[in-house]
Amino acid sequence: MKNAVSPVSRLFAALLLAGGLVAPALADVTLLNASYDVARDFYKDYNPMFTKHWQAKAGEKVEVKQSHGGSSKQVRAVADGLEADVVTMNQATDVDYLADKGLVAKDYAKKFPNNASPYTSTMVFIVRKGNPKALKDWSDLAKSGVEVIVPHPKNTGNGRYTYLAAWGYALKQPGGNDKSALEFVGKILKNAPLFAAGGRDATTTFMQRRLGDVLVTFESEAELIAKEFGRGEFEVVYPSVSILAEFPVAVVDKVVDKKGSRKQAQAYLDYLWSKEGQENAAQNYLRPRDAEVLKKYAAQFPNIKTFSVDEVFGGWSKAAKAHFVDGGSFDQLYVQK
């Protein structure tokens, strides 16, 4: 029995051999990066850079595959068995979930510099050319007669950042507290004629269907709007204070240990903090962490005061519990009459 070679295993061996003949033409190691939707452009540029870097450094050919989708959808897929070596997300909540499931180290935020977020962004206003309603700050968005376009505050990362940014602004006003913030955010949401299905849908609604006076979105999105619709159509307004959007990355321990790809996965994420990686972030209109690179691109990143979710809300899981779970502040705005 031991030495007998069944036809099935012979076929299997043949397949392996065939696979082996093809494989060297491809790559020594393949990494899968599960990422959020709009990171496509960033990683399309970054992956070839890393492949080249790793070839030169370790003499190994790495192929990086990308999987993009809604951030939490991606994370659910990884939790359900999508074999991603690394996750690059737009919200700590999503990586926290993987940490809770034991796929990612509990202290993933400390495994890399800057809270494991290689670049940041912030929420800004996009207004019509000439800013006809003279919208300067969050308080202008709460005025009656202003139409505000935002993605769904509960279901989208973009919308959640907007919600928390407005909340944080209200807290920072003289005498600001949770009650005044709830009222303030309620006024802004009352000015929303709809909640868009996602960040891109909000952009289409504002730019193409020409609905609303102001679109609240990521700073990086403004540049994509310029590429798509031209610069003559809109203006970017920086409010007095906004939220710091962080984009945490992590190695998926469970997958890299199984595949034996930890070294490459770690290097892939480390390289995000290199000069090249940081430049790439800046070129995609994401604020680099590297002070020198930031200085080089200062023209496209005006100074803006920001607060992080950790500072004002004590972290994403607390913020989610207070605002976005069932019966949280968002629900209260609609259900209490």
Place this chain on the structure above:
Amino acid sequence: MSAKKNNVLPGFGLALGYTLVYLSVLVLIPLGGLVLKSTALTFAQFWDIATTERALAAYRVTFGASALAAVINAFFGLIVAWVLVRYDFPGKRLIDSFVDLPFALPTAVAGITLATLYSTNGWIGKYLEPLGLKVAYTPLGIVVALTFIGLPFVVRTLQPVIEDIEPEVEEAAATLGASRWQTFRRIIFPAIFPALLTGFALSFSRAVGEYGSVIFIAGNMPLISEITPLLIISKLEQYDYVGATALAVVMLGISFVLLLAINGLQWWAANRHNNRNTGGEQ
């Protein structure tokens, strides 16, 4: 009803076995898993999640808009099917193939297109706005999207049935002195009614589960234009699997009861029709 009797083709046992396995793997096991997952909740918890104000409003929007869309489809689908079967005109084949487009189009594309057309600056929306009619980002927009995706069901279920009604039957009715309305009401309608109900039920159930096209045109305002599938996604966004299953189980329950009722009505209508046609023979 012995299956072995009067059967030309053998293999009842095999076919039934296949049917059961197939249905189990594809339908019963996933749905059973869904129900099982929801049992992680106590009944009181389940009830709380299933009956929040937002959830109740979402059921109303989902089932109300779906029913309305199915009614619209039943009416206009009947006209479309009738025209396509009974009349010959240039471009008939082309129009016939248009009917299937809502099947083939990715629903998100449909939703974005409809939202663009019906928004207040869109090709259609800008003419509706002066009339005080807002479609995109209102519950009306949901009905438009659901009507769009449900259209083929009614047309495609009615077409073969209408083809089976010989025009001679209408002529016979006319020679016997029936008015046009009587011919429709007593001859044609009873024959197509069961198929119309099937088309209605298919269109309705397709609409109840629809997510992709609706979210782009609905506006998604809590209590006004939020559909239940959106609330389910909302819970998944918070990684609240159990809460999401609770809502799904409610949807499943309501849908099952409604479909059962429609099927019952259909059996009743079909029997009545058949009995009448063979009336007195037995």
